[in-house]
Amino acid sequence: MIIKCPYCGPRDVIEFTYQGDATRQRPDPASSDQIAWNAYVYDRANPMGSHREFWLHSGGCRQHLIVTRDMATHVISSVGFARDTTGTAKSGDRP
Amino acid sequence: MTSSRLPKGGRIDRSKTVRFTFDGKAYSGHPGDTLASALLASGITLFGRSFKYHRPRGVFAAGSDEPNALVTVLSGDVREPNVRATELEIHDGLVTESQNRFPSLEHDFMAINQLAGPLFSAGFYYKTFMGPAIGPLRSTKFWMFCEKFIRRAAGLGKAGIAADPDHYERVNAFCDVLVVGTGPAGLIAAEAAAETGARVIIAEERPVAGGSLLASAEIIDGRNAAVWAREKAAALAGRPNVRFLTRTSVWGYYDGNVLTAIEHLSDYKPNRTKGQARQRHWVIRTGKTILATGAFERPIVFPGNDCPGVMLADAVRRYAVEYGVAPGNNVTLFTNNDSAYEAARAMAQAGVNIAAIVDVRLDVSGACSEIATAIGAELVLGHAVTGTHAGKTLSSITVQHFNAVTGHVSGTPREIKTDCLGVSGGWSPAIHLASQAGGKPEWDEDLQAFLPPEPNQNWVTAGSSAGYMDTVSVFSDGATKGSSSKAKAKLPSVDAPMFDPSPAPVFEIEPAVKSQKAFVDFQHDVTADDIRLAYREGFHSVEHLKRYTTLGMATDQGKTSNIPGLAIMADVRGITIPEAGTTRFRPPFTPVSFGAIAGERYGDLRPHRLTPMHDWHLANSAKTYEAGLWHRPMIYGSHGETVEQAYVREARAVRQSVGIVDVSTLGKIDIQGPDAAEFLDRVYTNMFSTLPVGKARYGLMLREDGIVFDDGTTWRLSETQFLMTTTTANAGNVMQHMEFYLDCVWPDLRVHLTSVTDVWAGTAISGPNARAVLEACVTGTKVDNATLPFMGIVYGSIGDIPVMICRLSFSGELAYEVYCGAGFGTQVWEALLEAGKTYDIMPYGLEALGTLRIEKGHVTGAEIDGRTTAHDLHLDWMLSKKKPYIGSGMKDRAGLTDENRLSLVGLISLDNQSINGGSHIVSDAAPREPADSFGHVTAACYSPALGKYIALALVKHGTSMIGNRAFATDLLRGKHCPVEIVSHHMFDPEGSRMHG
Numbered sequence A: 001m002i003i004k005c006p007y008c009g010p011r012d013v014i015e016f017t018y019q020g021d022a023t024r025q026r027p028d029p030a031s032s033d034q035i036a037w038n039a040y041v042y043d044r045a046n047p048m049g050s051h052r053e054f055w056l057h058s059g060g061c062r063q064h065l066i067v068t069r070d071m072a073t074h075v076i077s078s079v080g081f082a083r084d085t086t087g088t089a090k091s092g093d094r095p
Numbered sequence B: 001m002t003s004s005r006l007p008k009g010g011r012i013d014r015s016k017t018v019r020f021t022f023d024g025k026a027y028s029g030h031p032g033d034t035l036a037s038a039l040l041a042s043g044i045t046l047f048g049r050s051f052k053y054h055r056p057r058g059v060f061a062a063g064s065d066e067p068n069a070l071v072t073v074l075s076g077d078v079r080e081p082n083v084r085a086t087e088l089e090i091h092d093g094l095v096t097e098s099q100n101r102f103p104s105l106e107h108d109f110m111a112i113n114q115l116a117g118p119l120f121s122a123g124f125y126y127k128t129f130m131g132p133a134i135g136p137l138r139s140t141k142f143w144m145f146c147e148k149f150i151r152r153a154a155g156l157g158k159a160g161i162a163a164d165p166d167h168y169e170r171v172n173a174f175c176d177v178l179v180v181g182t183g184p185a186g187l188i189a190a191e192a193a194a195e196t197g198a199r200v201i202i203a204e205e206r207p208v209a210g211g212s213l214l215a216s217a218e219i220i221d222g223r224n225a226a227v228w229a230r231e232k233a234a235a236l237a238g239r240p241n242v243r244f245l246t247r248t249s250v251w252g253y254y255d256g257n258v259l260t261a262i263e264h265l266s267d268y269k270p271n272r273t274k275g276q277a278r279q280r281h282w283v284i285r286t287g288k289t290i291l292a293t294g295a296f297e298r299p300i301v302f303p304g305n306d307c308p309g310v311m312l313a314d315a316v317r318r319y320a321v322e323y324g325v326a327p328g329n330n331v332t333l334f335t336n337n338d339s340a341y342e343a344a345r346a347m348a349q350a351g352v353n354i355a356a357i358v359d360v361r362l363d364v365s366g367a368c369s370e371i372a373t374a375i376g377a378e379l380v381l382g383h384a385v386t387g388t389h390a391g392k393t394l395s396s397i398t399v400q401h402f403n404a405v406t407g408h409v410s411g412t413p414r415e416i417k418t419d420c421l422g423v424s425g426g427w428s429p430a431i432h433l434a435s436q437a438g439g440k441p442e443w444d445e446d447l448q449a450f451l452p453p454e455p456n457q458n459w460v461t462a463g464s465s466a467g468y469m470d471t472v473s474v475f476s477d478g479a480t481k482g483s484s485s486k487a488k489a490k491l492p493s494v495d496a497p498m499f500d501p502s503p504a505p506v507f508e509i510e511p512a513v514k515s516q517k518a519f520v521d522f523q524h525d526v527t528a529d530d531i532r533l534a535y536r537e538g539f540h541s542v543e544h545l546k547r548y549t550t551l552g553m554a555t556d557q558g559k560t561s562n563i564p565g566l567a568i569m570a571d572v573r574g575i576t577i578p579e580a581g582t583t584r585f586r587p588p589f590t591p592v593s594f595g596a597i598a599g600e601r602y603g604d605l606r607p608h609r610l611t612p613m614h615d616w617h618l619a620n621s622a623k624t625y626e627a628g629l630w631h632r633p634m635i636y637g638s639h640g641e642t643v644e645q646a647y648v649r650e651a652r653a654v655r656q657s658v659g660i661v662d663v664s665t666l667g668k669i670d671i672q673g674p675d676a677a678e679f680l681d682r683v684y685t686n687m688f689s690t691l692p693v694g695k696a697r698y699g700l701m702l703r704e705d706g707i708v709f710d711d712g713t714t715w716r717l718s719e720t721q722f723l724m725t726t727t728t729a730n731a732g733n734v735m736q737h738m739e740f741y742l743d744c745v746w747p748d749l750r751v752h753l754t755s756v757t758d759v760w761a762g763t764a765i766s767g768p769n770a771r772a773v774l775e776a777c778v779t780g781t782k783v784d785n786a787t788l789p790f791m792g793i794v795y796g797s798i799g800d801i802p803v804m805i806c807r808l809s810f811s812g813e814l815a816y817e818v819y820c821g822a823g824f825g826t827q828v829w830e831a832l833l834e835a836g837k838t839y840d841i842m843p844y845g846l847e848a849l850g851t852l853r854i855e856k857g858h859v860t861g862a863e864i865d866g867r868t869t870a871h872d873l874h875l876d877w878m879l880s881k882k883k884p885y886i887g888s889g890m891k892d893r894a895g896l897t898d899e900n901r902l903s904l905v906g907l908i909s910l911d912n913q914s915i916n917g918g919s920h921i922v923s924d925a926a927p928r929e930p931a932d933s934f935g936h937v938t939a940a941c942y943s944p945a946l947g948k949y950i951a952l953a954l955v956k957h958g959t960s961m962i963g964n965r966a967f968a969t970d971l972l973r974g975k976h977c978p979v980e981i982v983s984h985h986m987f988d989p990e991g992s993r994m995h996g
């Protein structure tokens, strides 16, 4: 599998570290909603088809990427920096 | 079968003789021979014994599809089992032996298994050994009893135990176009691709290019087909943009157009050049792949089809044309399609005598009957082979009337004398790599075969692997697939009879009365009746069928058996073959040696991390051990001491005067940015935004699930800059953890992280005289209590080397960490030792460091084991209630606040014996198994400060157990020790010494 890092270019998957499901939503940091926390920490989607995942370019620029990948064919339809795509709607994290 | 070398022909070099042995007997052949062709030329027909029934088996195919003729190659003590004799090139000194026979190939005791036939039918293992133990003969225990006998009786070659002395290479390659296969399609496609200027890699699994052309009777561009192929290949290989690999089997197709291949570099040579690798593992990343992998001929299943002398028709042709070997004096062919006639033409040209052609079809084309007449072979139409007669090899076949539409066998059996039967059941495109690449193969009714799936990556199939079965259309397809260029390349002219590529849909001949087994999978001894039995027992899906019968699951992955197996399954279910399904092929296409995959990457490949003071440690008699990748001093052992004596001496010196220890291995992360303090407030459980510049604080991190992750001190160097230290083992994990949160959770925080572990050398100096030592050598700053209070930071120099000093203590003594640039580590270390001479300063290792922290009850990775909470470790005082932090959401969930959890306590040995690390805490006064454990020892030592053997332990109801007695039991090492449970603060619980 080759991931096209927006910074480094196309690189073999061996350079990357899988960092999990990028679709889960972290609850409000101050929340004590155990169901929401449980879902965030333990539940992982594994759809047959398109999925968004975090990949760390650990052997390259060390940026976390959001990779949209088809779980059945491994075809990657988009790659972007996680910083660019997760930035909004997180200001509420500030305590 | 009495095979012999034909007087002329073949691409062997008859001017040279090659000598080799098979089962201890000497044989000879010629360069260019495979083991199979050379043995056939020497009259050998028996190559091995079959997997379950130990039936005699001969060579069946002529290439990578061979199911029977597997041999073991011996080289000194090294055994390479299951090598296909049909691909093994002979060379002087080659030593081979047959497999799965005892005591010898000719006289095999286990052939008695044939009499016990039903015992070994489909599902034998499942029925006999699995499931509940009802009666004495149905259980796993029974299996364990029988296993060693069955393992000897059933199996393939024996693996050796000697280490592989060869070495292997691994190479990455990149190209625009990869062409797999060099038959007519591959050669033309490669030429078309090369014409466009693309970088082309061509891979051919055989020693020479040409594929089907090598055994063809066709005339191409006025030349013999093999000569044409040789010239074309040479021209391609000479192009600067083409890399032509022979003896290279492409075995895997992975995502992103990554293919893997094995190139045989020297394992076919008698004398290897010193240092030459045996095989080279290619990882090829290609823009486009052209799969010109050809097609495999498939057999027709009929009773007695496995005796030596029955071969694929194409194999007979290849032995005759390519190797100049007649596999029989009196060859017959059995076919359901036209290709056998073209094979017959080529065989006859090569000098093979063909007695008869048995065809299941009632009518054949004029081209076919002309060939039969021309070569003097009797044409037996509308017949099928219903039995064979053989001693060690085939002597005759039985044929009967056969209705190709109903499959009905009738009439009086007729016997035809023959010593070699070539069978053709049609051709299956070699879609293995295409199937690996993904997608579902498509059934083609005309060819009665699966065609490759729709490409899901940039690949195409060309030639017969795409379903084009005659050379003219193969050339045309190859040229089209090789290049999209509009310029029409001139295609080679082909002089050959035209044939119909469609076979009659006949896969099995099943007479009403069967006296012989009809094999589908030769390598795993699966018969047609096994498949029917599996169906009757409810295994209807092809995947279940495969697993129950093991059809197609041997080393050949069912190259010859898949389609006949599916056809029989479809027949019993009354459905079509595509409805019965196909199986997806997986890597490897042919077996791959582990050595080739490992390449040069064997042995200990881990980097060794050494601190700047490492050489000093070694020069001063440090005994080191590995902590992760780091090498760290365990003790400075001289004086003929034991390890315990050494660490006790070192630890005592720290408590009594002063010692120094190398702490350069601690993880160090530079954290900068306007939001750095805010970031740390979220990462640590305690508050860091309130930390003044020039002070350090002990911090605790949780994982998101509420479990303790890491601890360490973090120093505030400015409003916007912190230096975080982590435990040695967790440095990388903490870095990645924080990077994740900055990138994925809080990208709005303006913080930058840099790993600076290797930038700083660190020395901890501890003991009542630590300050005095610093005062003696540090310039540019005072280090008194007012200037450098507990957790304070100052900058100064030692000699002319700038240092940063933080007053913090892991040992519980008055202690400092002195950091300097890594290149100055040894100088600062030696300067501290020099300044400490007056106080008998003592370097100490990890054992003493551990002893000091156990006495103090400070936790490390042994207690932060991925299961403990802050509460378990009595660190709840570090959990801020004023802010959320990573882990705060889940730290209080039910399982983590349960009162039955283990928590940290100290243990004191009551019998003055050492406590073993890992011991379980039990209440039984005598060792007992099993015992109810209510905790375990995490770390243990002799405490010079207490004069006792002590330990830290995680114990259920820990705090309320304090004052109780228990036993630390280690059944493995036979130790059972009475202990008293005490507070984990075993020494100086008030902390007065470090604040002094």
Ligand SMILES: [Zn+2]
Binding pocket: A005, A006, A007, A008, A009, A057, A060, A061, A062, A063
């Ligand atoms: Zn990158």
